[in-house]
Amino acid sequence: MLTTKEIFDRYQEVRSRFPAVNAAPETLDIDSLLDISDDVDAFIFDACGVLNVGETLIPDADVRLDQLRERGCAIRILTNAASYDRAGAIAKFKRLGVRVKDDEIITSREAALQHIGDARWGVICADNDALIDLPESLTRLGDVAEDYDAVEKFLFLSTADWTAQKQELLVTSMKRNPRPLLIGNADLAAPRDDGFSVEPGHFGHLIADLIPNQVQFFGKPFPEVYDLIEASLPGVKPDRIAMCGDTLHTDILGAAARGWRTVLVTQDGLFSGHDTKTFSEQSDLFADWRLARI
Numbered sequence: 001m002l003t004t005k006e007i008f009d010r011y012q013e014v015r016s017r018f019p020a021v022n023a024a025p026e027t028l029d030i031d032s033l034l035d036i037s038d039d040v041d042a043f044i045f046d047a048c049g050v051l052n053v054g055e056t057l058i059p060d061a062d063v064r065l066d067q068l069r070e071r072g073c074a075i076r077i078l079t080n081a082a083s084y085d086r087a088g089a090i091a092k093f094k095r096l097g098v099r100v101k102d103d104e105i106i107t108s109r110e111a112a113l114q115h116i117g118d119a120r121w122g123v124i125c126a127d128n129d130a131l132i133d134l135p136e137s138l139t140r141l142g143d144v145a146e147d148y149d150a151v152e153k154f155l156f157l158s159t160a161d162w163t164a165q166k167q168e169l170l171v172t173s174m175k176r177n178p179r180p181l182l183i184g185n186a187d188l189a190a191p192r193d194d195g196f197s198v199e200p201g202h203f204g205h206l207i208a209d210l211i212p213n214q215v216q217f218f219g220k221p222f223p224e225v226y227d228l229i230e231a232s233l234p235g236v237k238p239d240r241i242a243m244c245g246d247t248l249h250t251d252i253l254g255a256a257a258r259g260w261r262t263v264l265v266t267q268d269g270l271f272s273g274h275d276t277k278t279f280s281e282q283s284d285l286f287a288d289w290r291l292a293r294i
Contacts, residue, residue: 001195002189002195002198003196004272004274007189008248008249008270008279010202011188011248012249014205015283017217018221018222018254019222019223019257020257021256023252023262023285024287026286027264027287028288029290029291030263030291032291032293032294033064033068033244033263033291034067034068036242036263037071039240040240040241041233041236041240041241042075042240042242043076043242043244044076044229044243044244044255045075045076046078046079046246046247046250046251046265047077047079047081047093048190048192048269049191049245049247049268050244050269051077051093051096052096052098053192053193053268053269054191054194056096056193057096057098058268059293061098061294062098062099065098065099075100075104076104076106076232077093077098077100077106078243080186080187080190080199080225081108081109082108082109082200082218082219083126083157083160084109084129085109085129085133086105086107088129089105089109090105093105103232106225106228108185108218109133109157109185110225111228112155112157112218113133113134114224115182115218116134116135116155116182118135118137119137119153120137120138120139120152120153121134121135121151121152121153122138122139122141122148122154122155123138123154123155124154124156124157124166125140125157125160126158126160127160129158134155138155139151141154141166141170142161143165145169145172148169148172153180153181154170154174154182156203157185157200158184158200159197159198159200171206171207174214175210179214182218183200183201183203183204183216183218183219184200184218184219185199185200185201185218186200186201186204186217186220186250187200187201187220187247188202189202191246191268201217201219220245220254220255221250221253221254221255221257223257223258225254226258226260229241238258238259238260239259240261241255241260242260242288243260244263244265244294245263245264245265245269246264246265246268246269246270246271247269248264248276248283248285249285251264252264253285261288261289263288263290263294264276264287264289264291265293266291266292267292268293276290
């Protein structure tokens with residue numbers, strides 16, 4: 001079972017691959033997002049650890065979103081989860097009970113798919129992913145070694161059915177013939193009801209350690225998802241946008257690199273049960289504001 005410290009330490013190890021940033025010099029504690037609603041025109045929410053943990057809605061998260069809308073704030077959900085297509089992501093949040101409009105959700109999968117060109121793609125995905133938003137010229141990668149060698153590029157969307165044996169097939173094929181690998185979810189891990197799940201970013205960085213210049217990551221903290229958010233908020237200045245997330249190296253770092261304000265949410269996500277000050281000092285990543293729940 002992964003621990004908070006192990007995840008944090010690995011983020012530190014791969015940090016040279018992340019955008020450069022000058023984060024806030026210190027963090028101000030607040031009680032709720034309502035305390036800063038006059039200073040923010042658009043609130044951007046990470047999902048896991050902020051709105052939900054696994055398949056469980058965090059208490060009153062939906063109420064807070066409604067309250068912020070009533071105060072005139074725009075709402076966006078920016079998730080690194082790439083296991084679902086857009087329709088699936090929308091359905092998941094509505095199933096959880098989040099009152100959200102379809103155009104308020106932006107996913108790292110969308111960002112990755114904007115970089116899909118003509119090629120024979122090998123796709124790593126959940127078995128139940130219909131892949132209707134991908135080109136037809138693809139191969140679902142599993143236990144057949146020859147399939148890895150037959151494709152021109154790789155797209156990694158989900159670890160739901162991924163194994164160490166399949167990872168070895170991918171590594172072996174890429175060592176033999178280096179080709180582009182797009183990681184649709186840059187997270188190393190995500191909080192679940194029973195601990196942390198290992199996410200595509202974990203496996204992507206392992207390959208990047210071995211095979212340079214072939215792996216491209218999508219999702220926080222990388223810029224493409226922020227481009228999508230800003231395009232959906234015409235006229236909103238970066239310093240009037242606040243990213244609310246539970247992870248320093250993805251949510252806070254990526255948003256600070258764009259000139260957004262940042263809110264670290266501590267109770268239910270990566271740092272649940274920990275004092276975040278120590279981690280901020282070690283990484284020199286400080287959010288503008290900090291609170292337990294939104």
